Amino acid sequence: MNVVILSTYQHFGGAAVATSRLHQALRNEGVEATLLVGTSNRQETHQPAPGVTFLANNFLAESTAFGRFVAERLYFLPAERDPSVRFQFSPAVFGADLNFHPAIQQADLIHLHWTSFGFLSLSGLRSLFDLGKPVVWTLHDQWAFTGGCHYTGGCTHFLTHCHHCPYLKKPAENDLSARRFDRKQWAYTGAPLHVVHPSQWLAEQAKRSTLLGGFPHLVIPNTLDQTVFAPAGRPPAEGQPRRLLFGSANVTDPRKGFTYFAEALRLLHAQHPELTPEILIFGKGRSYLFNELPYTVRSLGLLTSPADIAAAYNAADALVVPSLEDNLPNTVLEALSCGTPVVGFRTGGIPEMIDHRQTGYLAASGSAQELADGLAFVLTHPDPASLRQQARQSAEDRYSEAVIAGQHIDLYQSLLSQRVS
Template sequence: MSRLLSLNTYNYRRGGSDVVFVEHDAMFRARGWDTAVMTMHHPKNEASPWSRFFADEIEFGHEYGMLDKLAMAGKVIYSSEAKRKIAALLDEFPADVAHAHCIYHHLSPSVLVELKQRGIPTVMTAHDLKLACPAYKMLNRGGVCEKCRSGNLLHVVANRCIRDSLPVSALIMVESAVHKSLGLYRRNLDRVVAPSQFYKRKLMEWGWPEQQLAYIPNYVDAAAYTACYEPGDYFFYFGRLAMEKGVATLIRAAAQAKVKLRIAGTGPEGDALKALAAEVGGDIEFLGFVSGEPLWKWVREARAIVLPSEWYENAPMSVLEAYGSGKPVIGARIGGIPEMVREGETGALFESGKVDELADLLRKFAEMPDSVVAEMGKTAREYVARTYTAERYLREMLALYASLGVKLDGPDEGGRGDDCANRSR
């Protein structure tokens, strides 16, 4: 029986990368593999038989004393504790392959060093651009930024790229300098999985060799989503209310186009965006945090989903979820979004940050016959059900593992049917 060890910061569904971590482990366990996980301790973690090997919690939002801060800074750069604990875990669970997700500050690349020393093939999924950019997003207060590509990491401090904080930015600059100079990721990872072609190209531009990268897109179980093709009378955004998400551009465009806009989510820019909406006028409503069936109801009853991002998005799950719900997507032409939106078939694209261009598209979709919008939704549903499948993800991931010499044991996993009448998403 093949053994898979998965590594991540959290052992619960906190964000998109954590969902991929949880579902990747579950997928291989269902296939018959023996699996184990390692994360840091956290109050919201799911119960795990492996929790005795988890690293101590580090949360940057917490208050720490000076000694704790110094200890935490050391762990961020290289955690000897995490290395000891993964060594103990591997003594009990001799993995055939390891798959890391987001481990950067909380486990640190020390765990990769231990895996390499034991000769265990190790893969990491690039959920963000941390393997190139110290600040994850290639973004600062001035917008998209690639200044550190030259190798001069002082830009991280000069622009306070991390939490707009000088000390935290300085710490991450030192962390990145140490990791890059010692090659802690480059030398200890056998492959990096990029969920978008854009991320694969971007990592190559920043010096990663192509042979060390693999493109494997995310997946969604389309059968788990109820599709509603009848278009509603409002446009819908769901996600974080943060600068890089482009919600301010969307608000201005919706007011200019005189269309209804509904916004679900919370975030650091929430108050500022509400003030902007009041200033520009228009039919704009903030719904706050919405999840589960209430969220999917808002999605299903929308005319189209809008993704107005202003940073290098990877492969947003919200696009796949919208398609699964039978809705076209109006997306910004940035990052991996253009790979997922087929213009005129499953939605439309506009130049990121361009209010007038987005307003024109919103107006066009508002005036478009319902039958045309519905047909786009049907095409989107068929496209995601055919292309972004769990079967494809599993097949390509197994091929990647096999290319690293991993013996593949376990029965093939069968497909699932589509019974929308009994689904709640």
């Protein structure tokens, strides 16, 4: 069984991290899997792992890949509502022709992941489908079943037909989202496609959509190396400050809900003056709100090493994830594997990851007060060691490499046997 996995990036962004982890897990289980990455290796901060090949592997190819990325952005620029949505909508007009790549030709099965930003166009997707090989597509956001946005922000037009898109400067009945929606319908017609979702939440959204509702769907969570993301010896609690951790690739991304975290801390300070946690924050961007928090804040900056990220989780008494929209956040997965409880909103796939009051705390989405209640729950828990043990056990049972790779292998074998028969 020869599988080719497609991803725009190797490590940049949550979807790429999840894809690279699955690739490694599959190889650990003996699958002949190649990860074909759309960008150049020089754009990555990590060395390529075995079985990883880059489409942009020389100067000309790198320039071409960058040109496709720029062309995608320029195509959307006249239509965008404002600069804040510039990278939240992908028209998928420009992309590479992959049909003649050796990894594609030699593969028995094609496994798509996140392929936006100039890696695959809708025409390129159609060309891959036309090869007739089984195609698995793991979705990391909602883009595959919308007219172009990666997260809908509550818009439900994808259930019927996208139009009057809130991401566009001039929403209309036949706007850019409507036209790209039609193009996706053309690209998907007759596709040998099986859709995989890391979360039940995303699966339910896709099943209800016009574009993907007619395809088979399966939920398989993301995975990670639980020897790296593992509990570490913690110093004695006496004399050590309690710590709350907030982390995101971009701290200032409104979707990640930092403002709700800030408000929850102000409520916690007013309602529980005896609690004095230290706040740890990692990720790109520095929010002006840092200086307004009622507790000591330590900014860890952008953490790229898995060992450093795991150390941050192990230093914290809880991870706080007030995301307003999210699929199956890697941060929650990593924290639980390190035995760190998680406090988060009941949104997206997060409720599927946290067992309320056992491995963390679930608050109503958008409620700073309930988020503050969750912080107080963790900080005043009479047996924090049990919370940590339950968090780790939950992660082992649900997200280990052997478990998740095994579920993918079963799917691959089923699709390949159907093709033979």
